[in-house]
Amino acid sequence: MCVRNNEQLSSAHVGEKMIRSLARLFVVPTLFCSFGFAQNAWTPKEINDMRDIRDAALSSDYGYQELSYLTDSIGPRLTGSAQYNAAADYVAAEMRKLGLEVTLEKATVPHWVRRNESGELVTYPGQANHFPQKIVLTALGHSVGTPADGVTAEVVVVNNSDELHALGDKVQGKIVLFNAKYDDRLRDAGYSFDAYGDAVRYRGIGPAEAAKLGAVGALVRSVGSADYRLPHTGLTLVDPKGKNVPAAAVSAEDADLLARLTKRGPVQMKLVLNTEMLEPVTGYNVIADLKGSEHPDEYVIVSGHLDSWDLGTGAIDDGAGVAIAMQAVETIHRLNLHPKRTIRFVAWVDEEGGISGALQYAKDYPAAKHFGTIESDTGAGHPIGYITDSSDEAFKVLAPIAPLLEEMGVVVNRTGEEAGADISPLSWAGVPGFAPLMDSRKYFDYHHTAADTLDKVDPKELRENGALVGVLAYGLANCAKTLPRIAKPVPDWMK
DSSP states (O other), X not given: OOOSSOOOOOOTTOOHHHHHHHHHHTOOOSEEOSSOOOSOSSOHHHHHHHHHHHHHHHTOXXXXXXXXXXXXXXXXXXXXXXXXXXXXHHHHHHHHHTTOEEEEEEEEEEEEEEEEEEEEEEEOTTOSTTOOEEOOEEEOBTOOOOOTTOEEEEEEEESSHHHHHHHGGGGTTOEEEEOOOOOHHHHHTTOHHHHHHHHHHHHHHHHHHHHHTTOSEEEEEOOOSSOSSOOOOOBOOOOSSSOOOOEEEEOHHHHHHXXXXXXXXXXXXXXXXXXXXXXXXXXXXXXXXXXXXXXXXXXXXXXXXXXOOSSSOOIIIIIHHHHHHHHHXXXXXXXXXXXXXXXXXXXXXXXTTTOHHHHHHHHHSOGGGEEEEEEOOSOSOOEEEEEESSOHHHHHHHXXXXXXXXXXXXXXXXXXXXXXXTTHHHHHTTOOEXXXXXXXXXXXXXXXXXXXXXXXXXXXHHHHHHHHHHHHXXXXXXXXXXXXXXXXXXXXXXX
16 A cells, blocks of 8 residues: 555565665666657647547446456455465456566565464453453564464553653563554545554554563554454564564554553453464566557556455455556557557555565666656545646646546646655656545545455546546656656665
């Protein structure tokens, strides 16, 4: 799942050698120009072609049918799993049916497995007849496991890192619950990802911080809205050289329960997480090229990530993004249109586990050969606009296509935000990145939960996103003007 600003990701599988090699890749020109400065970015025919792409995508269920197969027939697609490989083979075969040039790009990816998991309160204030009480939880991605018979310890609750460090030695031998709440008011104001970013840091670094203080386990309040006693999984930071503790997400209701009970007296909890990090395996980015007619070695990427967490079937995160990208290239191909630059479809591997697929791509394909990138990784809600990590100058260049998009409600433009986790290595090098700006008010109701299933996707809204991405991809592939290339600093989690 894409995070706009500050989600913590694991760097356990990104070595110093890779960082140094990536740094060399990020030395690129400040502007990309193939056609030179032109008075008009597109010919009248190209504008009409984009209108045809929009209308054809809005009337096609191709993307929804592809998403249905990925979620219903293949199911969850955890990085390193047989299901992921089946999905990669399927998507590759579907792209070959369109006559695209397909490559399965190898990348070394983590192979983490989740088996059984449980939590229960064994002693707590007011307990009747020694009855234990179930806690609804799920292991965080890449978490180490507990011993086979679990770990039993007293629970302490903190709301933030300051409260954790204020406890100091009192954390030793305890299970720490980080009870940071997702801000529904931010969500309701249209800032779902800002609310997520504020809370998710504790999922990312909280367990490692607790481990340094001697904790024997860590829990985080599930990062999401709409509390239906659903635990939300997601990646946690694992220190390859230091101490790590078993880490799980508890439902919001159970986090509140623990907070109430611990105020009344000691609470003892038994935590069982049967998880294991196996040896890394080979995963695959699925790459499919719709070759450019004039500049086949220059690329515009349309993409989503094919991997998902294993609780649901990965419909909104991010089967929908893959389906949107498939819809875009299928529509352009079906209309027998020939972009000047190559439109490159990519289904990324391992977005959820640390973007190892995207990092491999950045090593294999020079950033300087890319005119622009698009990633859909925020669900499948109605697109109200699109964002770029470039500048307002990009929107000025793209202004002639705005009327085509406004007719279907795409009216908002934002700059300066991360367009997508997988395209970020190219963005660091200055390649302009773009993404649909969707109605995400319900996205974090289901994100990383067992409820991330096909029924959460509205076919009409999926078509709208396919139309937006198709128009944007074809527009970038034929754009006769330059776009600003603004290199960005490599974020701290990559260092």
